[in-house]
Amino acid sequence: MNSSTVEGDDPYEVVSYFVTDRQGVVIQAGTSQRLHLSDHARGGVLHLGAAPHGRFRYIDGEFEPYTPEVSYDLARRDGYPPIEEQLDMLWHAMDQGAMPKAEPFYTTLQKVKQQHPKA
Missing domain, CATH: 1.10.10 (Arc Repressor Mutant, subunit A)
Structure with a gap:
């Protein structure tokens, strides 16, 4: 996300955001003042807007339900x-x-x- 989008007109405006990891999985969502948006993007890609509740991937501007693969050791343990x-x-x-x-x-x-x- 470029700095002009993060900064906007009013640095104190509260906006919705979400952060995705390298695979596009939503790892964080919330609201923040524009001034502090870049603080939330550490370790991922920052997007403006609201993400649905639950596990989702954000691919090409669309949210897709996401179910992580269960590793063999967890599946075996259960x-x-x-x-x-x-x-x-x-x-x-x-x-x-x-x-x-x-x-x-x-x-x-x-x-x-x-x-x-x-x-």
């Missing part, structure tokens, strides 16, 4: 059962002889199970 269930699965596999009993893991969990049996 797919695993809670850690308590995973530990219980391991203990049962050891208890049934499907895998060797790893100590002290097996006896520690066995003691807890004996102290707090299922009702």
